[in-house]
Amino acid sequence: MARIGFITPSSNTVLEPETYRMLAGVDGVTVHFARFQVLKIATDDDALNQFDLAPQLAAAESLADCRPDVIAWCGTSGGWMGLERDRALCAAITERTGCPATTSTLAQIAAFRELGAHNYALVTPYLSTIQSRIVETFGDEGFACVAEEHLEDPGNFSFSTYGPDVISAMVRRVAEKAPDAISIFCTNFDGVRIAPLLERELGIPVIDSTALTLWHSLVLAGLDPAIVGNQGVLFQKSGAGSDRPTAGVASSSSS
CATH class of the missing domain: 3.40.50.12500 (Rossmann fold)
Known part of the structure; x- marks a missing residue:
C-alpha cells in the first residue's frame, strides 16, 4: 500500500474530488488531505502571508501521522513567490517528517x-x-x-x-x-x-496542475505513473529525467 499526503488550500474545491476520481480503480494507492487557510491570490502582504511556512508545516506534520510515502503542497504559490520558497518548504517537510516532498510548482x-x-x-x-x-x-x-x-x-x-x-x-x-x-x-x-x-x-x-502534482507524487513514491489511465502523455513518463528535489530521501512510512 502506498499513501500520498496532500496539503490543500482551504478554499479549493477541485483538488480532492478530481484526485479521487483519477485514482478510482487504482489498487494500492490512497491519498490523504490536510488544509490550511488560503482565501485569495494576489501580491499584497495579506495574500502573500497566507503562505507562511508555519501553517504548511503544521499541515505536513498532521499528514505524517498516517505515514505517507510522499507529501505534496498542492498549490502553485511557488510560481509567484519563487522556487526557493518551495524548495525550503520541501526540505523542512522532509526534515520534520522523513517523507520526500514536492509542490505543484516544482x-x-x-x-x-x-x-x-x-x-x-x-x-x-x-x-x-x-x-x-x-x-x-x-x-x-x-x-x-x-x-x-x-x-x-x-x-x-x-x-x-x-x-x-x-x-x-x-x-x-x-x-x-x-x-x-x-x-x-x-x-x-x-x-x-x-x-x-x-x-x-x-x-x-x-x-x-492537479494531475501533474499527482504524477510527481507517484514518481517520488517510486510508483509508475502509468497506473493512472487516461491522463495524457505525462503519465507515461517515469520521471527518471525530471527534477526530483527530494528524491532519494527515505520515507518514514511502511508501505
Whole structure:
C-alpha cells in the first residue's frame, strides 16, 4: 500500500474530488488531505502571508501521522513567490517528517523537463501581477512563455466556478502559438478532465496542475505513473529525467 499526503488550500474545491476520481480503480494507492487557510491570490502582504511556512508545516506534520510515502503542497504559490520558497518548504517537510516532498510548482518544472519542453503556454485564472511573476519564475528555470491567457480573478474559491468551455477556449487560443507544452496552472482551476482531451485534439501536451502534482507524487513514491489511465502523455513518463528535489530521501512510512 502506498499513501500520498496532500496539503490543500482551504478554499479549493477541485483538488480532492478530481484526485479521487483519477485514482478510482487504482489498487494500492490512497491519498490523504490536510488544509490550511488560503482565501485569495494576489501580491499584497495579506495574500502573500497566507503562505507562511508555519501553517504548511503544521499541515505536513498532521499528514505524517498516517505515514505517507510522499507529501505534496498542492498549490502553485511557488510560481509567484519563487522556487526557493518551495524548495525550503520541501526540505523542512522532509526534515520534520522523513517523507520526500514536492509542490505543484516544482512538479511543473519537473514535467517540462520530462517532456523536453523548451517553451510553453500558460493558462490561469490569476491577476496579471501574479501571471507576470509566474512567467519570470519559469523563465529563470530556462522555460520561455510564448503565449498566455489569464482571467484577472483574485480568487481563490471563485477559480473553481469556471467551466470547461472557458478553460478549453483559453487553451485553444494559446495553442495557436505552437508551444512545446501548455500549462493549466492552478489546482482550483478545473482542467483535469479536459486536459487529456485537448492534448489529443491539439497534438500538444496539456498539463493540469492537479494531475501533474499527482504524477510527481507517484514518481517520488517510486510508483509508475502509468497506473493512472487516461491522463495524457505525462503519465507515461517515469520521471527518471525530471527534477526530483527530494528524491532519494527515505520515507518514514511502511508501505
